Amino acid sequence: MSGLLRRMGLYALAAWFALTLNFLLPRMMPGDPAQALFARFQGRLEPAALEALTVTLGVSTAPLGEQYLTYLGQLVRGELGISLVYFPSPVSEVIAGGLGWTMFLAGGALVVAFTLGSVLGAVAAWRRGGWLDTVAPPLLSFLGAFPYFWLAMAAVWLLGFQLGWFPVRHAYGPEVQPGFTLAFAASAVRHALLPGATMVLASLGGWVLTMRNAMMGVLDDEPIRFAQARGLPPARVFFHYGVRNALLPSLTSFGMAFGFVLSGALLTEIVFAYPGQGYLLLQAVRGQDYPLLQGLFLTITLAVLAANALVDVVVVLLDPRTRG
Amino acid sequence: MKRIVVILALLAACADPQGETPAGTLTVLQEQQAAWVRNFNPLLTTGGARWPTTSGIYEPLLVYNRAAGESVPWLATSWTWTEPALRLRFDVRPGVTWSDGAPLTAADVAFTFDVLRRFPALDGAGAWSFLAGVTAVDEHTVEFAFSRPYSPGLSLVGGQAIVPKHVWEGVADPVSFTNPDPVGTGPFTEIRRFDAQVWELGKNPRYWQPGVPKVDTLRFPAVASNDQALLALVRGEVDWAGSFVPAIERTYVDRDPAHFNYWFPAVGDTVFLYPQNATPPLDDARVREAISLAIDRKRLVRVAMHDYAKPSHPTALSDGYRAWRRDDLAPDGGWVRYDPAAAAAGLDAAGWTLGPDGRRRNAAGDALSLPILCPAGWSDWVRAAQIIARDLDAIGVDARVEGLDFSAWFDRVSRGDFALALGWSVSGPTPYAFYRSLLGSDTVKPVGTAAATNWHRHGSPAADALLAAFEATVDPAEQRRLSDALQAAFVEEAPAIPLFPTPAWGEFSTQRFEGFPDAETPYATLSPNAVPDVLLVLTQLHPRDDLQAGSR
Numbered sequence: 001m002s003g004l005l006r007r008m009g010l011y012a013l014a015a016w017f018a019l020t021l022n023f024l025l026p027r028m029m030p031g032d033p034a035q036a037l038f039a040r041f042q043g044r045l046e047p048a049a050l051e052a053l054t055v056t057l058g059v060s061t062a063p064l065g066e067q068y069l070t071y072l073g074q075l076v077r078g079e080l081g082i083s084l085v086y087f088p089s090p091v092s093e094v095i096a097g098g099l100g101w102t103m104f105l106a107g108g109a110l111v112v113a114f115t116l117g118s119v120l121g122a123v124a125a126w127r128r129g130g131w132l133d134t135v136a137p138p139l140l141s142f143l144g145a146f147p148y149f150w151l152a153m154a155a156v157w158l159l160g161f162q163l164g165w166f167p168v169r170h171a172y173g174p175e176v177q178p179g180f181t182l183a184f185a186a187s188a189v190r191h192a193l194l195p196g197a198t199m200v201l202a203s204l205g206g207w208v209l210t211m212r213n214a215m216m217g218v219l220d221d222e223p224i225r226f227a228q229a230r231g232l233p234p235a236r237v238f239f240h241y242g243v244r245n246a247l248l249p250s251l252t253s254f255g256m257a258f259g260f261v262l263s264g265a266l267l268t269e270i271v272f273a274y275p276g277q278g279y280l281l282l283q284a285v286r287g288q289d290y291p292l293l294q295g296l297f298l299t300i301t302l303a304v305l306a307a308n309a310l311v312d313v314v315v316v317l318l319d320p321r322t323r324g
Numbered sequence: 325m326k327r328i329v330v331i332l333a334l335l336a337a338c339a340d341p342q343g344e345t346p347a348g349t350l351t352v353l354q355e356q357q358a359a360w361v362r363n364f365n366p367l368l369t370t371g372g373a374r375w376p377t378t379s380g381i382y383e384p385l386l387v388y389n390r391a392a393g394e395s396v397p398w399l400a401t402s403w404t405w406t407e408p409a410l411r412l413r414f415d416v417r418p419g420v421t422w423s424d425g426a427p428l429t430a431a432d433v434a435f436t437f438d439v440l441r442r443f444p445a446l447d448g449a450g451a452w453s454f455l456a457g458v459t460a461v462d463e464h465t466v467e468f469a470f471s472r473p474y475s476p477g478l479s480l481v482g483g484q485a486i487v488p489k490h491v492w493e494g495v496a497d498p499v500s501f502t503n504p505d506p507v508g509t510g511p512f513t514e515i516r517r518f519d520a521q522v523w524e525l526g527k528n529p530r531y532w533q534p535g536v537p538k539v540d541t542l543r544f545p546a547v548a549s550n551d552q553a554l555l556a557l558v559r560g561e562v563d564w565a566g567s568f569v570p571a572i573e574r575t576y577v578d579r580d581p582a583h584f585n586y587w588f589p590a591v592g593d594t595v596f597l598y599p600q601n602a603t604p605p606l607d608d609a610r611v612r613e614a615i616s617l618a619i620d621r622k623r624l625v626r627v628a629m630h631d632y633a634k635p636s637h638p639t640a641l642s643d644g645y646r647a648w649r650r651d652d653l654a655p656d657g658g659w660v661r662y663d664p665a666a667a668a669a670g671l672d673a674a675g676w677t678l679g680p681d682g683r684r685r686n687a688a689g690d691a692l693s694l695p696i697l698c699p700a701g702w703s704d705w706v707r708a709a710q711i712i713a714r715d716l717d718a719i720g721v722d723a724r725v726e727g728l729d730f731s732a733w734f735d736r737v738s739r740g741d742f743a744l745a746l747g748w749s750v751s752g753p754t755p756y757a758f759y760r761s762l763l764g765s766d767t768v769k770p771v772g773t774a775a776a777t778n779w780h781r782h783g784s785p786a787a788d789a790l791l792a793a794f795e796a797t798v799d800p801a802e803q804r805r806l807s808d809a810l811q812a813a814f815v816e817e818a819p820a821i822p823l824f825p826t827p828a829w830g831e832f833s834t835q836r837f838e839g840f841p842d843a844e845t846p847y848a849t850l851s852p853n854a855v856p857d858v859l860l861v862l863t864q865l866h867p868r869d870d871l872q873a874g875s876r
Contacts, residue, residue, distance in 0.1 A: 035774060039734040047750065047761065047776035048450025052369045086361045087370040088500035097359045097520040153551070161555060168555055169547065170521045174345070178519055269358060273545075273552040275521040279358030288731055 003322070007312055011305050018301040023071050026290040027064070033084045036288040071294075080298070081291035085283050091295035095277060099299065101171050102276035105192050105268070106261040109199035114254050116200070117207020121250075122243050124208065125215030137212060140205035152198045152271040159194060166194040169273035195272040199265070203257075210253060214246040221245075248319055255311030259304025345561070348540030348867055349524070350837055353556065353565040354852040358548040359520040364506040366485040367439065367498055369448030374523070374544070378485040379856035381508040381525070385414055385433070386482030387856045388753045390591050391841065391849045393647040395479065395753065396860065399428065399486055399509065408798045409473035412481065416464045420532040422488045423506075423513035430460035435489035437468075437481075445499045449480040473796040475803070479753040483856060511537040511862050521546045538866035539837065557584075557831055564840070564865075565831045566853040570630060576831060583835045587842045587850045588632050591644035592826030593751045595705070597696070597712060598780040600742055601819055602771050605676065605692065609818050613659050614670030615694075615744075616821045618715050620662045625824050628708035633824040636660055639811040640762070641755060642825030648755050648804070650811050659818060668719050684720040693722040697736060697745035700727030705746050708823065712744075737779050740771040748826070750777055754803065756794050759810045762819055763787035782819035828854055839864040 034053040062070075074081060080091035124133040143151075160168035167173065172187040218224065219242055227237045266278030277296065284292040316322050345351060354375045363373050366382040379387075385400040397403075400414040420428040437458040440447040454474040461467050468481055491507050492498060506513060511533070514526035525542045545561075547553050553567040558579050569576055569586070577584045599606035599615065606612060621635035638654040654660075668678070676684040676692050684692040694716065698709040709725040716723035723744065728736065737745045750761040761767055765783030769775035787810060794806045830850030832840040841848045841861060848860035 035734060035738060036731050038776065039730070039738075047767070048453060049369050049448040050776040052445050052448050052450070082500065084370070085372070086363070087368065087372040088365075089361050089363060089372070089502060094361055097361065101520070156555070161559070168559075169552055170545065172521075174522055174543070174545065177517070270549050271551070273358070273521075273547045273549070275359040275546055277359075279548045283358075286730060 004312070004316060008309065011309050015301065015305055018305075019072075019075065019298070020068075022294050022297045022301065023068055026288065026293050027067075033288045033290065036286070075298070080295040083284075083292040083295075084289040085287035085292060086289075091291050094280065094292060095295050095299060098275055098277035098280055101274060102261070102265050102269070102278065104188070105171070105196060105274060105276060106199065106265040107258075108192065109196040110203075110254075110257055110261055112196070113200040113203045114207055114250070114257075117204050118211045118243075118247065118250055120204075121208040121211025121213075122215050122238070122246065125212045125219060125246075126238060126242070128216070128219075133212070137205070137209055140201075140208055142205075143201050144203065144205035146202070148198070148202050149267050149271065151202060152195070152268060155194055155198050156271060167191050171275055191274075195268045195274055199268055206253075207250065210250050211246060214249050215242060218242055218246045244318060248315060251311055251315060251318075255308040256304070258307035259300060261303070345543065345836075346541075347836070349543050350539045350541070350563045350865065351543045351545065351556075351561060352852060353545070353547055353553050353562050353567060355544075356548055356550075356553070356567075357546050360518065360523050360544070360546050362504050362518050362523075363502045364515075365498070365501050365503040366487060366506075366508075367436075367443075367446040369446060373503075375852065376510075376512070376525075376542075376855070376858055376862070377506070379510075379859045380512050380542075380862055381506050381510045382485040382487065383508070383510050383859060384483045384485055384856055385416075386479070387859050388479055388483060389848055389857055389860060390644045390753075390854065391589065391846045391857070393644070393753075395482065398859065399433075400482070403478070403482070405475075405798045406467070409475040409477075409796050410470045412468040412470070412478060413461075414466050414468075414482075416466060417532065418464055420509055421530045422491075423508055423528050423530060424488075424491075425530065426488065426490055428486070428488075428509055429463050430466040431463075432489045433466040433486055434458045434460040435493065436484065436486050439487070439492065439498055440484075443499050449484065451477070451480055451484065455481075475795055475798045476752070476754065476756050478798075510859070512542055516541060533863060536863045539862075557833075560584075560833055560835055562831075563833050563835070563837050564852060566829050566851045567831070568829050569831065572632075572831070580833070580835070583833050584831070585834065585840070585842060586831045588827035588829060589643060589843075589846070589849060590634055590825040590827055591642055591849055591854075592828045593749045594636055594640050594642050594825045595708075595823045596640070596747055596749055596780075597821040597823055598737070598742075598745045598747050599694075599821065600740055600744075600771075601780050601782040602740065603743075605674070605686070606694070606743060608674050610670050610674040611676070612818045612821060614667040614674065614719075615716065615721070616659050616667075616818065617661065617663045617670065618667035618719050618721070619712055619821070619823070620715055621660065621823060622662065624708055624711045627711055628704050629824060629827075632827045636822035636824050638815055638822075640749075640814065640820070640822035641758070641811070642751070644751065644825075645755055645758075648807050648811075650808055653811060653815050658815060660822060664715075664719055671719065671721075678720050682720055683722060691722055692720070694743045695724055695726045697726050697728060697733060697742045699730045699733040699746075701730060709746055735774070738774040738776070740769070740773075740775070740779060740781050745779065746823075747779055749820075754794075755807045755810060756791065759787065759807075759814060760791050762814060763810070763817070764791055780820050782817070784813060784817055784819070787813045787817075834868065836868060837865050838868050839866050 038050045038053055083089055083091045083094045086094050120136055124136055127133060156168050160166045171191050172184060176184045176187045178184055224241050227241050265276055269276040269278040281296050284296060364377045364381060365373050366378045383399050385398060386395045387398045388395050399417055401417050403414045406413050416430045416433060441452050454470050454472055454477050456469045456471040459467050470477060488507050495501050511528055511531050512525045513528040516524040516526040522545045527537050527540055550567055554569055556562045557565055557576055572586050599612050601607055625631060625633045625635060637649060638658040638660045639649055641649045671684055675686050679685050696709045696713055698705050706727060713723040713725050736742055737747055750757050761777035763784040765788050767778035768781050768783040790806050790809050794803060797803060828849050828851035841850050849857045852858055
């Protein structure tokens with residue numbers, strides 16, 4: 001138990017470090033937000049607008065230490081400030097618009113890829129040298145090696161545009177209103193299939209290989225042979241002695257991968273015009289929108305830490321050796 | 325497993341192609357956004373308000389039509405200078421009502437400008453740099469008193485979107501107000517739907533133009549990339565767009581030649597190669613001219629701009645200024661023609677002679693080395709810069725392209741920290757603002773200080789006198805004479821090297837709607853990016869006659 005507490009203390013330290021870095025990094029970028037915003041108009045604004053923008057955005061000239069204290073204070077109160085690119089909408093509101101969809105799409109794709117990959121990997125290792133073991137790992141690694149952008153574009157062009165099997169954009173159709181209706185749910189799932197499938201396809205190979213290799217190692221161990229010698233049913237040996245132990249390394253990667261769910265869906269969202277928050281990140285960087293950047297990094301950082309903390313707890317439950 | 329297959333089959337079964345758009349709903353692609361944020365504050369200078377807030381939901385007193393080069397009376401029926409360049413009177417159109425039923429009066433106009441005075445953050449046009457006071461003389465007359473003679477103020481004042489006093493006087497902080505449910509005078513005022521990925525704007529039933537608008541609803545799907553925009557265009561899901569489309573004849577028009585159209589008039593701002601005038605060797609006009617002569621602009625627009633643009637006019641004025649432009653200054657193309665021999669001669673004369681290694685050096689032995697700054701992600705500009713670098717290399721000038729991240733590029737350009745840099749320019753209804761930003765001494769900031777304009781740091785005393793005289797006169801003939809002299813001064817001093825005017829991107833489909841402007845009927849600029857011109861288009865569009873009467 002004390003081990004778990006020590007871990008949590010480390011997580012708190014990591015969170016503080018990330019928050020501080022989050023504060024410093026955007027401020028090291030050249031230019032200031034008013035300039036960046038003015039530049040986005042490419043001459044369509046009167047030159048006088050640069051002054052108006054500087055006043056509007058209240059570009060802070062306070063000493064860095066003071067800004068840092070204000071920043072920490074705001075975080076404690078749960079305020080993320082006002083977005084500059086989407087001025088004057090609060091950052092929390094801007095992020096909330098896309099966060100749910102990103103979680104749904106990328107989170108769903110991750111869970112599917114992890115589950116499917118682990119099952120395929122375990123089965124491949126169980127029937128070593130079988131057809132699945134021969135075909136799946138090289139084929140999936142091959143697919144995963146494609147540049148993701150290309151894979152996604154090809155999927156949109158072929159399956160969405162040429163064949164018309166899937167919608168080519170958005171999270172739900174224009175004919176349905178968001179709400180707790182079957183039509184909306186069906187539309188949302190239908191729209192998530194193609195982008196989700198490309199994400200699963202791109203990452204599946206990794207999960208299969210990790211699981212297969214771990215499972216191979218476990219299956220060669222003494223306890224498995226002992227269990228088999230004891231005449232336990234193969235299903236019990238497979239799950240209780242095999243999968244349970246082999247899953248540990250995969251589970252750790254799952255925790256890491258979860259963090260990238262929130263940031264790594266950028267390409268998917270751009271290619272499929274999915275209203276998630278990946279594109280927001282790009283906008284925020286381009287517009288030097290410090291508050292939005294910080295809000296986004298904060299959600300990503302906290303998600304990574306939370307996912308890892310969760311994985312730590314699960315690992316403790318699965319693996320008696322970690323209950324130090 | 326079987327169950328999953330069944331579910332998938334069910335989902336695929338209801339996968340009929342995207343629900344048919346209702347008749348009367350016009351789909352527009354203008355802003356590139358992944359998710360919509362609800363904001364309809366027309367006074368914001370940050371661009372945070374959704375298109376077409378400033379010219380669709382709200383309206384200005386005058387609409388400047390850059391295709392025709394004239395101002396169209398809009399919320400004002402007429403205007404007069406009661407004292408030349410010092411006192412301006414607008415007659416506010418009678419019979420106009422806000423979308424909540426209240427009448428539009430001169431008090432609304434005066435109130436709008438009072439808000440700009442109280443909140444400088446909203447005064448994007450810098451109106452209060454030349455205004456002294458705005459008063460509602462009577463219910464339909466508003467008078468602007470200027471603090472100094474400033475005739476260009478007419479278009480700045482006339483272009484301001486007007487907000488209703490009875491709504492906005494209750495707004496404590498108009499700077500941070502998102503105005504979620506707008507009350508405007510425009511043709512479209514009703515927010516029918518607002519989701520992260522699509523929103524719809526319905527027509528204003530009380531609109532002041534009888535029988536207008538004929539379009540019932542505007543629909544805005546969120547699309548974040550050019551590829552997705554093209555996909556939507558090709559599938560006929562979009563009726564009107566303002567995006568860049570590569571090889572448009574083949575990728576778009578050929579898909580449905582009877583209905584798919586585009587029009588890219590060269591009325592956008594001119595793209596320049598800015599030489600930093602404050603530091604040698606580019607403080608020498610002969611060197612700047614030589615660089616201009618060395619550039620093969622025809623090849624540049626072909627390679628970098630897909631031939632959508634054309635080489636710049638010697639005066640750098642785009643087609644938006646056709647009525648002002650002088651063709652007598654340089655009939656042979658003058659300093660913007662392609663003439664490497666003349667360029668080499670010019671550099672020789674300036675003291676940069678060709679050495680045995682094929683590089684040009686001055687008497688001190690320094691090589692002529694001019695890096696070209698350019699935003700790295702802008703592929704069209706990067707290609708343009710590469711062509712310039714090659715052309716310069718051909719006459720012995722060492723020019724390499726330095727691609728920078730957009731904000732880093734803008735930071736260095738605005739601080740004047742460069743030798744050569746690609747950049748856009750300022751535009752307005754008259755050549756005044758354009759040449760002021762290129763020649764005016766008062767726009768010159770010291771190198772190292774960020775400047776909104778005049779990045780090349782060139783101040784011309786001769787032009788200053790002309791600009792001041794232009795500010796003081798409202799006589800069109802006199803303004804023309806001054807504009808002619810400004811054009812001559814620009815060609816003479818060669819402060820910045822014009823490359824090509826940017827086309828105003830605009831695509832439309834007549835599958836469902838008609839009335840779009842194009843090269844044959846150029847009543848306005850097609851591009852939805854051109855505000856406030858879009859008001860002219862929004863009030864002209866109508867469903868196709870055969871569809872209106874038909875069974876659809």
